[in-house]
Amino acid sequence: MSHPSPIVLALGLNYPPEPTGISPYTGSMARGLARRGFITRVLTAHPHYPDWKVKPGYGQWSRSEHLDGVAITRLRHYIPAVPKGLRRLASEISFGARLGGHRWKDVDAIVAVSPALVSSALAAVRARVTHRNVPFVVWVQDLYTLGLSETGQAGGTVVKLMSMVEGWLLRSADRVVVIHDRFATRVSEDFGVPRDRIEVVRNWTHLPPAKTVDVVATRAQFGWADDEEVVLHAGNMGVKQGLGNVVDAARLAAERGERVRFVLLGAGSELQRLKEAGSGIPTLQFLSPLNDADFAAALGSADCLLVNELPGVSEMAVPSKLTSYFSAGRPVIAATDVTGITAEEIRNADAGVVVPAGDPAALLEAVSALAADPEGSRRLGANGRHYRSTVLDEESAIDQFTEMLRRLIPTDDRVAVSVPDTLTT
Numbered sequence: 001m002s003h004p005s006p007i008v009l010a011l012g013l014n015y016p017p018e019p020t021g022i023s024p025y026t027g028s029m030a031r032g033l034a035r036r037g038f039i040t041r042v043l044t045a046h047p048h049y050p051d052w053k054v055k056p057g058y059g060q061w062s063r064s065e066h067l068d069g070v071a072i073t074r075l076r077h078y079i080p081a082v083p084k085g086l087r088r089l090a091s092e093i094s095f096g097a098r099l100g101g102h103r104w105k106d107v108d109a110i111v112a113v114s115p116a117l118v119s120s121a122l123a124a125v126r127a128r129v130t131h132r133n134v135p136f137v138v139w140v141q142d143l144y145t146l147g148l149s150e151t152g153q154a155g156g157t158v159v160k161l162m163s164m165v166e167g168w169l170l171r172s173a174d175r176v177v178v179i180h181d182r183f184a185t186r187v188s189e190d191f192g193v194p195r196d197r198i199e200v201v202r203n204w205t206h207l208p209p210a211k212t213v214d215v216v217a218t219r220a221q222f223g224w225a226d227d228e229e230v231v232l233h234a235g236n237m238g239v240k241q242g243l244g245n246v247v248d249a250a251r252l253a254a255e256r257g258e259r260v261r262f263v264l265l266g267a268g269s270e271l272q273r274l275k276e277a278g279s280g281i282p283t284l285q286f287l288s289p290l291n292d293a294d295f296a297a298a299l300g301s302a303d304c305l306l307v308n309e310l311p312g313v314s315e316m317a318v319p320s321k322l323t324s325y326f327s328a329g330r331p332v333i334a335a336t337d338v339t340g341i342t343a344e345e346i347r348n349a350d351a352g353v354v355v356p357a358g359d360p361a362a363l364l365e366a367v368s369a370l371a372a373d374p375e376g377s378r379r380l381g382a383n384g385r386h387y388r389s390t391v392l393d394e395e396s397a398i399d400q401f402t403e404m405l406r407r408l409i410p411t412d413d414r415v416a417v418s419v420p421d422t423l424t425t
Contacts, residue, residue, distance in 0.1 A: 010111045011110065011112045015072065017047050043099055043102060046063070046076060050238070052082075061076050084239075099119060109137065117162065124173070136173050203318065213301055229303045234295070234299065245359070245363065264286050302330060303371065306332070309340075309342060312357075318342065322346075331370055336356075
């Protein structure tokens with residue numbers, strides 16, 4: 001069957017059904033492009049994040065699916081149990097090798113999602129060899145080199161080397177899409193990418209519009225008492241989140257006899273260490289990942305929602321959880337660099353309060369201050385929901401991405417091609 005529609009190939013390590021991180025955005029964008037008339041193909045890995053183990057039912061050498069109008073091919077790659085250092089690098093290289101060895105066929109545009117930086121760079125090399133005249137777009141969710149530097153996960157030599165790789169990748173792209181204006185500034189100033197080749201497309205909440213939440217029933221379901229202040233952190237539990245600070249705040253609340261419960265919802269590479277550190281603390285609770293409906297109910301039933309970042313993390317990423325937090329209509333506490341990008345986002349939305357990273361006493365004081373000001377808390381929550389509906393709207397973001405692709409694709413020269421329902425394995 002012949003299709004005159006533009007064909008887009010998306011390359012990324014993460015894709016639904018992974019519930020958190022970059023995956024929901026890549027999935028929503030692919031589905032959105034398909035709805036707008038693009039033939040959308042995805043090359044991705046088997047679902048494994050944030051647990052770093054392959055989801056049951058997956059794990060074949062390759063697997064083809066056709067979901068929501070998107071042709072998806074999943075490629076098996078090396079997944080380390082502890083995703084740090086050389087093991088993390090080997091994982092990215094193995095995925096990049098799978099991308100490079102797979103048949104891409106004829107496409108009109110290629111979108112590489114970074115991170116993972118190394119696999120995106122290997123894909124860019126492949127694109128130069130086999131698809132030189134096809135527009136190549138890099139969609140930057142996190143700034144990789146800044147992440148290594150700010151979290152202290154690599155030494156100076158490694159950071160310098162990865163900065164060279166990241167700079168080459170971004171400069172070689174026909175367009176660089178970033179998720180925040182401050183990212184655009186860093187990409188331009190740090191890596192020498194001309195500003196007119198950078199597009200800002202904001203992330204959005206991947207949750208459906210909020211339904212009325214039965215707060216009483218939900219709090220009872222999770223064992224949250226009516227007279228305790230519930231502080232919920234949702235999402236990945238990795239190095240960047242610095243969640244030892246939350247464990248310390250919970251311990252301090254227990255020592256003071258305060259009616260506060262800190263809840264860590266999700267999974268990640270640091271989960272076991274956090275459980276060991278928090279063992280026996282009555283004001284600390286761990287919850288496993290939830291389905292979308294229960295997740296939204298949990299957010300809407302907590303008293304406040306927490307973003308916690310490791311001291312030193314400032315510019316590397318905009319926490320994806322903020323989009324869901326704002327949608328829930330609850331005040332946000334950000335324990336982070338007070339001059340960083342997360343703090344700026346909270347202030348722009350006027351949706352919460354900011355306290356210094358790594359200061360459990362300041363975090364606990366912010367919880368108490370919000371508990372003492374219910375009217376102010378309601379106002380902050382309403383502001384977040386307004387910001388989500390006006391600034392972080394999904395359809396507007398995908399429309400913007402669509403228009404960028406249409407400008408890049410030389411439609412006059414495109415010819416009809418034969419396209420099967422799935423990618424060739």
